[in-house]
């Protein structure tokens with residue numbers, strides 16, 4: 001199993017608790033949209049703590065991008081990632097598959113569960129292949145929506161935001177449950193992709209089973 005020490009080139013906050021990292025790209029290190037790797041920190045105290053994160057840039061770029069929700073209250077790896085600065089080093093591991101594009105359909109994400117869809121939609125947009133793909137993106141509040149401007153640009157009316165803890169014009173309010181899916185999705189004989197917290201993924205899977213959309217369902221639990 002190979003390890004790839006890489007330098008942080010730049011960082012920026014994309015919401016109040018999500019930080020995007022640009023990193024050096026090791027030679028010969030390749031991935032496809034939706035894939036992930038594990039990250040470890042480059043210091044003795046943390047070097048055995050591996051955590052999975054998804055590539056959110058494109059393989060053809062000369063650098064790597066990750067989009068990472070920070071949980072300082074857990075005092076784990078993401079708290080440390082929040083403290084790193086350009087020039088600091090982290091360690092990447094092998095690339096592995098998490099979720100892969102299998103054709104047009106409906107993508108459903110909860111919070112930072114949207115990260116594999118960033119790379120997938122970035123690629124589709126670049127290839128002029130957004131087609132009828134749509135994204136349903138659940139968050140607690142507007143301030144939690146990762147890369148909203150980007151989604152609006154790529155998807156226009158094919159992105160639907162659902163907020164569980166805020167009511168605002170232009171946003172649906174509530175949870176994505178069976179009733180919501182029934183009301184908003186015209187046919188269930190299509191590809192579904194779901195990524196988010198375990199409970200959300202389990203609930204949506206169950207709802208899609210009832211509604212007839214489970215045969216073509218790809219899920220990733222976070």
Ligand SMILES: Cc1cc2nc3c(=O)[nH]c(=O)nc-3n(C[C@H](O)[C@H](O)[C@H](O)COP(=O)(O)OP(=O)(O)OC[C@H]3O[C@@H](n4cnc5c(N)ncnc54)[C@H](O)[C@@H]3O)c2cc1C
Nearest residue numbers: 036051052053054067068069074076077078079098112115
């Ligand atoms: C395939 C895959 C890809 C992923 N890609 C991304 C990505 O691109 N971007 C992203 O932001 N995230 C992604 N994640 C999620 C990410 O891996 C976790 O958020 C990360 O591992 C958290 O690490 P941590 O050390 O900060 O906290 P953890 O390891 O989750 O927690 C540290 C400690 O805090 C405690 N703890 C854990 N959960 C809770 C809780 N809910 N409340 C209170 N205490 C708790 C436990 O004691 C735990 O040992 C991905 C996950 C998977 C499986």
